[in-house]
Amino acid sequence: MTISPDALVVNHLSVSLAGRMIFEDVGFTLGRGEFCGLIGSNGSGKTTLLRAILGFTKPASGEVRIGQVGDSRSSAPVGYVPQKILLDPQLPLRARDVVALGLDGRRLGLPLPSRTRDARVDEMLGAVGAADFAEQRIGDLSGGQQQRILVAHALVRRPQLLLLDEPLANLDVRSAAEIVALLGRLCDAYQVAVLLSAHDMNPLLAYMDRIVYLANGHAASGKTDEVVRTDVLSRLYGHPIDVVHVRDRVVVMAQ
């Protein structure tokens, strides 16, 4: 078995849904512990790309490789935080239960009391800063707190790859900044590659190692300053684009 340092390899990936090409020939690689922003406006295909990586959507062509060559799906788990989960406030699950279900939710039968299991859940609750509200019902938590619990749910099996679909969409500015900082720390601590979709790259700039920019059915990827440039984005959009730096922020504008 060849050991590859890559957590995710996407090669010449094309996806069409209901006869419409969503994107074509998308390729990029994520190393372990890399933080990558998947940036694009609404409808650019971010969710479809994440779903194709997860295997929920069958690509028209191309390939997705997760973890080491030869790894089966179960030994190379993928963490995933979906965009919208409607959590019924009456769901009888505490934050801790949701994390535990990330560990062994696929197993049949009742969960037997296990110290190792509790210890792993406790460690993950601590890692996402959720120890204080671990005993509360998941539905009683705020959006930012729920997001932390879903991240812990996704990470508790120690995947090499964590995908998050618009995790910042419904958060206020402060909670969003906290989540991004947390993901940056987890990336280093657990050597997990993070691929996070967002329509605005600004909250991610300080943490992003790489960027995949989706527009017009194509993608540009690389280091942030290699991609977020007037010439690269103009080529991608097929239209003149200005990239403007305002203090610490980047603004992408059509001319």
Add this chain to the structure above:
Amino acid sequence: MFAPGFLTNGPVLTAIVVGGGAAIVSGIVGVFTIMRGQSFAGHALADVSSAGGSASFLLGVSPLLGFTGMAVIAAAVMGFADMRDARERDLLTGIVLGAGLGLTALFLYFDITSMSTSGAAITVLFGSMFSIPSTIIPLTLVVAAGAIAAILATYRPLLVSSLSAELAEVQGVRSRVIGLAYVLALSLAVALSAMTIGAILSTALLIGPAAAALRLADRPGTAIALSVAIGLAATWGGILLAYDSFYWTPGHGWPVSFFIVTLVLLCYVAATLLGSRPRAIRGT
């Protein structure tokens, strides 16, 4: 106040066993029914099962066999149809429900006209617990054990997929298989309830105790235990009150189903009042 001889009366003991089985199974399954947002499917299965219950009089088989057979067939139809869309699911459920009740109307008509079993309609639709034959107990236990086994076996995947179908699938849970196992457990639960308090009222035993429990519990195990306890209390309390009612209006007692459904409603109201107190400091 209560009449003597309650626990030495044959029909009462049968009602206690069969009703207890129905309450336990409905209490367990009901928690998942609510978490999965499938109350309507539960009600529809119960209504469809009434076609089997009414046919059993014509065929001369045990009504429980009739209720169970029809509910399982309907569950299989609903389980195999691939429906992600809630609207589409409700639509198909409604159509299956309508067709099932149409058959019930036909079979009950034959029951009444050709077999002179005039009580069949009341028994099938609203239950008559004190006329359940004790020979039904072994089959009751088999059906109950089947439903409980299906839920226990799929306990964790059921919980994750109640949280989110996508999260379950990322872990490798096959939602279709789990969904099918669940809907089969649901069909067994409603068949048992239909046998005790009637097809129309069985939703009360499926949804009521579970809904009350979810107002109070914050863990799945606690919710299930509470739901079973409330279901048993309402069922056995209802049997006791109905037995006693023979002495309130001399000559004829009141229907057990009425008391059970009323007690379930009271439990739900009480749980809502208790559960509306602030449970924990809400996060910011």
